[in-house]
Amino acid sequence: MRTRARDLGIPFKGTPGVNNSITDVQGVEVGHRTLIGNSSTDQKSIRTGVTVILPRGKNISGNIENKKLFGGWYSLNGNGEMTGTTWLDESGLLAPLIAITNTHSVGTIRDAAIQWFIQQSTEANLSEGDYSSLSLPVVAETWDGFLNDINGFHVKAEHLFEAIQSASSDVILEGNVGGGTGMITHKFKGGIGTSSRIHDQYTVGVLVQSNYGVRNQLTIAGIPVGEIMSNELLPIRQQGSKKSGEVGSIIVIVATDAPLLPHQLKRLARRVPIGIGLVGGRGGNGSGDIFLAFSTANQQIMGKEKGVVQVDMLPNEEMDSLFECVVQATEEAILNAMIAAETMEGVYGNKIYAIPHDRIRELLKKFNKL
Numbered sequence: 492m493r494t495r496a497r498d499l500g501i502p503f504k505g506t507p508g509v510n511n512s513i514t515d516v517q518g519v520e521v522g523h524r525t526l527i528g529n530s531s532t533d534q535k536s537i538r539t540g541v542t543v544i545l546p547r548g549k550n551i552s553g554n555i556e557n558k559k560l561f562g563g564w565y566s567l568n569g570n571g572e573m574t575g576t577t578w579l580d581e582s583g584l585l586a587p588l589i590a591i592t593n594t595h596s597v598g599t600i601r602d603a604a605i606q607w608f609i610q611q612s613t614e615a616n617l618s619e620g621d622y623s624s625l626s627l628p629v630v631a632e633t634w635d636g637f638l639n640d641i642n643g644f645h646v647k648a649e650h651l652f653e654a655i656q657s658a659s660s661d662v663i664l665e666g667n668v669g670g671g672t673g674m675i676t677h678k679f680k681g682g683i684g685t686s687s688r689i690h691d692q693y694t695v696g697v698l699v700q701s702n703y704g705v706r707n708q709l710t711i712a713g714i715p716v717g718e719i720m721s722n723e724l725l726p727i728r729q730q731g732s733k734k735s736g737e738v739g740s741i742i743v744i745v746a747t748d749a750p751l752l753p754h755q756l757k758r759l760a761r762r763v764p765i766g767i768g769l770v771g772g773r774g775g776n777g778s779g780d781i782f783l784a785f786s787t788a789n790q791q792i793m794g795k796e797k798g799v800v801q802v803d804m805l806p807n808e809e810m811d812s813l814f815e816c817v818v819q820a821t822e823e824a825i826l827n828a829m830i831a832a833e834t835m836e837g838v839y840g841n842k843i844y845a846i847p848h849d850r851i852r853e854l855l856k857k858f859n860k861l
Contacts, residue, residue, distance in 0.1 A: 493666055496826040499851050500861045502712055505819040508687035513544065513696030514660045515687040516746040518787050520545040521698065522658030523669030523683070524650040535640035536838040539593050541600055542669030542683055543654040544698060544744050546785055547587040552611045555625055557794035558587040562785040563757030567764045571740045571779015574601050575629040583753030584793075585785050586628050590654075591670040591700045591742050594634045596646035603648035604628040607655060631781060633702035633740040635673030637726070638837025666831030673837060674702035675739060676829050677709035677717055677771060678726055679846040684828025688816035693749040695759075695816035697766075701828040703739040703778050708771035711826065711851065714858045717771060724847065730839035740779035741767060741825075745817055750788035750803035755810060759784040762814045766821025784817075 495511070497503065508515025525540040545551075547558045562585030564576050574597060579585060586608065590600045608625040635641060654669065663685060665671075671682030681703075687696040706725070709717030743763045751759070763782040764774065774780050792800040805813075829846050836842045855861045 492662065493831040494848060495665070496823060496830045499830060499848055500855055501826060502860055503819060503823050505688045505816060508689055508694055508696070510662050511687055512663055512685045513687060513698040513744065513746050514663060516694050516696045516748050516787060518546065518548055519696065519746050520548045520658040520660050521663045522654040522656070523664060524654040524657070525668050525672050526645055526650065527672065530640055530643050535643060536638065537643065537645045538639040538673035538835060538837045539635055539646055540669045540672045541590055541592040541596070541646055541650050541654050542671065542700065543651065543658060544589040545587060545655065545658050546746065546787055549655050549658050551587055554794060555587065555608055555612050559793045560585045560587065560785045560787060561751065561753050561756060561789060562783060563753045563760055564781070564783040565757055565760035567780035568774040568776070568778050569781070570777055571632060571781050572597055573629060573631040573781045573783065575627040578627045579629070586625050588628055589744055589783065590630045590651060592630065592632055592646055593639060593641055593670065593673070594632045595641050595644060597630050597632045599646055599648060600651050601628060601630045603651040604630060606648065607652065629783060631742040633674055633700050633742060633779065635702070637675060637841050638835055638843060639673035640838045665827050667833055667835060671700050671828065674700060675843050676701045676825065677704035678706040679829055680832035680835055680843045682828045682832045684824040684826070684831065686820040686823035686827060688820045690812045690816055693747060693813065695813055695820055696746045697817065697820035697824045698744045699821065699824045699828055700742040701825050703741040703772055703780065708773060710769065710771045712855065712860045714854050714860065716854060719854065720850065724844035727842040729841055741772065743782040743821060745782065745784035746787065747784070747813065748787050749805055749813060751786045752802065752804050755804070755807070756784040756786060758810065759813060759817050762817040763821050766818040767825065769822040770825045
């Protein structure tokens with residue numbers, strides 16, 4: 492198992508779940524398909540993949556409409572893509588699959604997600620049901636072209652199916668895996684990270700695909716790490732245009748078992764930027780910062796098309812603690828992505844260094860955080 496932020500002694504507020512993962516929300520499964528290699532045609536580096544979040548797990552055959560969820564989303568800065576959000580705004584309903592990949596593979600993975608839904612559905616369900624949510628799945632992206640041959644379109648439909656097949660509710664891999672394989676955070680290696688928080692009887696879990704940030708803004712436990720390490724282990728660029736400012740992105744998925752309605756889930760998603768800000772994100776002009784929250788509660792009413800349905804919901808006055816859980820878990824998930832990540836060399840010989848663990852411990856001691 493890879494090193495995580497707490498293993499270095501980085502202090503965090505709040506109480507995590509058993510796995511400190513989005514999979515601490517009962518029923519949620521996560522899977523990855525990681526692609527690392529070289530193109531067979533031109534030997535360009537492949538450093539990419541796909542990550543899938545399954546809010547109801549992968550065994551959902553039958554009437555998929557009964558497996559939908561309430562959801563809400565928010566974009567801090569919209570230089571990115573998350574499909575299916577127009578219908579999510581309109582209906583408040585989310586299909587039981589969310590995928591994250593690289594920018595140029597969104598269409599492939601979206602189509603593959605629809606294929607998978609069709610495979611899980613019975614013929615009767617497909618002919619009789621309103622499956623608009625299933626035709627408009629949520630697929631999000633961040634750009635991995637510094638390390639990956641992104642124009643090679645290496646992610647295929649079968650890679651989504653393999654990620655789904657690998658999905659589990661156990662401890663999940665972080666760092667250079669799945670959709671996060673080629674991602675960069677604050678000019679160190681980034682990728683996939685996750686964390687969770689428990690409050691009373693409810694769990695909030697967060698998963699990030701972290702690919703954002705400039706170096707000098709990186710903050711860990713309140714320490715200005717980015718300023719201190721502003722000239723240490725900088726990216727090695729052999730080829731490609733040099734871009735200034737914050738040009739990356741971050742996708743954040745928030746899961747909870749608290750009974751919340753779509754407008755309340757949007758409110759959860761709107762708290763994600765506070766957690767990102769604790770690590771140093773500022774939502775720059777070139778950044779695609781897009782967040783989605785869903786609740787696994789109220790499954791008993793999904794798929795009902797007639798009559799009055801009764802839903803469970805928390806009053807707004809009880810949401811402050813959930814907001815805090817989102818902030819805390821988002822901060823930790825980003826740092827877990829960075830700490831778990833490993834140095835990677837990619838396309839054209841470009842190279843991104845992992846954040847050095849010993850250096851972080853040294854700074855934690857210097858600033859009396861250990």
